[in-house]
Amino acid sequence: MRMIRAVIRPDREEQVVNALESSGIVSLTKMDVFGRGQQKGVQVGNTIYSELPKVMLTIVVEESKLDGAIAAIQAAAKTGQHGDGKIFISPVDAVYTVRTGERVQN
Numbered sequence: 001m002r003m004i005r006a007v008i009r010p011d012r013e014e015q016v017v018n019a020l021e022s023s024g025i026v027s028l029t030k031m032d033v034f035g036r037g038q039q040k041g042v043q044v045g046n047t048i049y050s051e052l053p054k055v056m057l058t059i060v061v062e063e064s065k066l067d068g069a070i071a072a073i074q075a076a077a078k079t080g081q082h083g084d085g086k087i088f089i090s091p092v093d094a095v096y097t098v099r100t101g102e103r104v105q106n
Contacts, residue, residue, distance in 0.1 A: 002090065007086050
């Protein structure tokens with residue numbers, strides 16, 4: 001299994017979630033976060049915003065669904081402008097259900 005962490009623009013959250021659902025991925029966790037990329041924020045007039053609001057989606061998928069999930073996120077999140085976000089992929093060693101304590105088998 002793989003964990004996807006996608007940091008996206010808040011105004012693209014609904015489109016990304018809908019794209020994931022359309023590709024068969026419905027389970028996810030959403031968090032409002034703040035951050036910055038290589039541009040170190042943005043300046044509007046005399047005001048500098050060093051960190052910008054983003055949404056982080058955390059999704060765990062089977063290996064067979066990984067490429068489809070990445071493609072769905074990229075297609076729905078992309079505006080072509082700086083700050084569209086990042087997608088991070090990492091392995092998942094184990095998953096446990098809190099309610100039952102059972103280890104989930106993929």
